[in-house]
Amino acid sequence: MSTVRELFLSSVKNFPDNTAVVEDAKRVSYKEFGSMVDSFSSFLSSKGVNKGDTVGILLPNSLEFVIAFFSIANLGAVSVPINTAFKKEEIAFYVNHSSAKLVLTQEKLKPLAEEASSEGNALVAVVKGKSSEWIFRALDNVSIPEVSIEPNDEAIYLYSTGSTGKPKRVSRTHLNLVALADNHTETVGWTEEDKILFAVPLSHTYGFGNFISSIKIGASIVVLGDFNRNRVLDLLEEESITVFPAVPVMLDVLAKTYIAEPKDLSSLKLVISAGAPLPGKIFHSFYEKYGIYPRQLYGSSETGVISINLSDDIENTFNSVGRHVNNVEVHIIGEDGKESGVDEVGEITVKSPSMTRGYFGLPEETKKVFRGGYSFTGDLGRIDRDGFLYIVGRKKFFINISGYKVDPSEVENFLLKHPKVKEVVILGINDSDGSERVKAVLVADKGLEKKEILEFCKDEIAEFKIPRIIEFRDELPRSPTGKVLREELK
Amino acid sequence: MDIEKRVKKVLIKNALKDIDPKELQIDSPLIEYGVGLDSVATLELVVALEEEFQIRIDESYITPETFETIKSISSHISQEI
Numbered sequence: 001m002s003t004v005r006e007l008f009l010s011s012v013k014n015f016p017d018n019t020a021v022v023e024d025a026k027r028v029s030y031k032e033f034g035s036m037v038d039s040f041s042s043f044l045s046s047k048g049v050n051k052g053d054t055v056g057i058l059l060p061n062s063l064e065f066v067i068a069f070f071s072i073a074n075l076g077a078v079s080v081p082i083n084t085a086f087k088k089e090e091i092a093f094y095v096n097h098s099s100a101k102l103v104l105t106q107e108k109l110k111p112l113a114e115e116a117s118s119e120g121n122a123l124v125a126v127v128k129g130k131s132s133e134w135i136f137r138a139l140d141n142v143s144i145p146e147v148s149i150e151p152n153d154e155a156i157y158l159y160s161t162g163s164t165g166k167p168k169r170v171s172r173t174h175l176n177l178v179a180l181a182d183n184h185t186e187t188v189g190w191t192e193e194d195k196i197l198f199a200v201p202l203s204h205t206y207g208f209g210n211f212i213s214s215i216k217i218g219a220s221i222v223v224l225g226d227f228n229r230n231r232v233l234d235l236l237e238e239e240s241i242t243v244f245p246a247v248p249v250m251l252d253v254l255a256k257t258y259i260a261e262p263k264d265l266s267s268l269k270l271v272i273s274a275g276a277p278l279p280g281k282i283f284h285s286f287y288e289k290y291g292i293y294p295r296q297l298y299g300s301s302e303t304g305v306i307s308i309n310l311s312d313d314i315e316n317t318f319n320s321v322g323r324h325v326n327n328v329e330v331h332i333i334g335e336d337g338k339e340s341g342v343d344e345v346g347e348i349t350v351k352s353p354s355m356t357r358g359y360f361g362l363p364e365e366t367k368k369v370f371r372g373g374y375s376f377t378g379d380l381g382r383i384d385r386d387g388f389l390y391i392v393g394r395k396k397f398f399i400n401i402s403g404y405k406v407d408p409s410e411v412e413n414f415l416l417k418h419p420k421v422k423e424v425v426i427l428g429i430n431d432s433d434g435s436e437r438v439k440a441v442l443v444a445d446k447g448l449e450k451k452e453i454l455e456f457c458k459d460e461i462a463e464f465k466i467p468r469i470i471e472f473r474d475e476l477p478r479s480p481t482g483k484v485l486r487e488e489l490k
Numbered sequence: 491m492d493i494e495k496r497v498k499k500v501l502i503k504n505a506l507k508d509i510d511p512k513e514l515q516i517d518s519p520l521i522e523y524g525v526g527l528d529s530v531a532t533l534e535l536v537v538a539l540e541e542e543f544q545i546r547i548d549e550s551y552i553t554p555e556t557f558e559t560i561k562s563i564s565s566h567i568s569q570e571i
Binding site for chain 1: 507521522523524528529530531533534537538540541544545546548549
């Protein structure tokens with residue numbers, strides 16, 4: 001198996017009667033799923049999508065997202081998942097940068113998608129909602145062009161946030177994705193009996209990696225468009241969910257959610273926490289409420305899944321992201337360029353068959369990050385004598401908001417567009433519960449108020465990038481060489 | 491303590507750590523302080539309110555109208571108690 005088409009066709013063939021996707025009242029078997037992918041592929045073909053074309057997926061977690069991704073891959077085209085929390089300019093960047101030919105969306109996002117696509121040549125098609133242009137009909141003969149897909153053909157563009165001001169395009173091939181699914185499922189031991197709840201976005205590398213792994217193994221996936229904590233709790237019980245990938249803030253909210261009647265979560269065997277470090281307080285409070293410990297997973301857009309903590313001694317190792325998954329190598333490299341010893345801190349480097357070849361159009365950045373067959377993650381860590389990886393910090397400069405990475409320079413550049421803002425510094429500060437928050441320190445014309453800044457941001461940048469703390473100063477503290485002393489502003 | 495004072499206390503502790511409590515009136519538009527802009531922060535506020543009042547706040551009530559002012563939040567909570 002070396003292409004995404006083979007990956008899903010194998011599950012369609014081996015588990016035709018298994019439930020593939022559940023969304024609200026919709027319940028689709030693998031057999032129906034296969035027919036839907038045929039039907040959707042035919043629809044995409046009628047829209048002019050051919051092998052090598054790029055198609056944006058601006059959809060929440062949904063049956064249509066799942067069908068769209070596999071149909072695009074079925075035609076040898078390339079998917080670009082776009083976060084539905086993004087605003088016009090952000091969506092436009094993804095559409096234009098990926099040269100998308102078509103953007104698939106839902107009814108309520110159509111105007112936004114059209115505005116964002118107006119600069120390029122991308123068409124917009126509504127595929128979810130009452131005015132959907134795609135209507136599933138199980139036909140015996142659907143017209144899908146015969147396309148030869150090679151393992152090294154590109155299948156998806158994910159975008160990685162760094163400190164370059166704009167997200168960097170990461171291309172992953174069919175073979176990369178199949179390898180990711182193989183390595184992850186073999187390590188975790190998932191089977192076709194598993195039922196996996198997706199409240200984390202499928203458009204994000206974390207949700208996506210778990211999602212493609214679930215389909216590869218023939219498991220059932222239950223998708224939730226928004227994180228609705230009461231609905232999550234109901235689904236965990238009603239659907240007898242066995243695996244729940246989450247981010248720490250979700251686990252925190254669930255641990256604090258008031259429930260009148262205890263929930264029967266006896267089917268749940270794996271709760272995954274990723275995207276941001278899992279604070280001990282949340283690890284314990286979630287266990288106290290639901291009787292299951294969350295386990296940390298580590299991955300990146302560049303490499304896919306790297307490690308997961310499946311320790312038998314989870315109480316004492318909860319702050320580890322675990323051992324590397326099958327076929328993935330992890331080494332810690334010190335400042336001297338040599339491999340660190342047991343428990344010595346250095347940069348985490350990864351070699352994986354699911355790894356990208358580099359950043360599109362950024363040769364210098366690619367050379368810096370991808371060296372000697374390894375991805376230098378920019379995260380600092382150590383490996384203990386049992387092979388457990390601990391992340392202790394990062395060299396890269398970004399802010400992590402519940403798993404979404406915020407590039408400070410992107411927000412700084414945006415706020416500098418405000419006519420009253422003269423200088424701005426964006427920082428990540430840790431809240432008392434261990435979560436990171438965006439803080440803005442501004443030098444501005446007199447009279448500028450916090451509410452004006454919030455209003456300025458509201459419809460222009462995604463909500464997770466909006467500063468939660470805003471401080472006004474007469475001037476910024478600087479070193480004798482003129483460099484802003486950022487630490488003094490925290 | 492009445493409901494409005496308790497709501498204000500929860501807001502100051504969870505969502506509005508960087509403002510002067512005296513500045514916040516029961517009819518101050520909370521959107522001007524960023525409340526409601528961020529769905530994760532709003533959710534954190536909702537669970538804090540649930541914890542304070544030992545009630546379940548259904549997701550359907552998490553709307554800009556409910557979170558407009560301390561008064562509007564308190565009014566919803568008084569119906570649930």
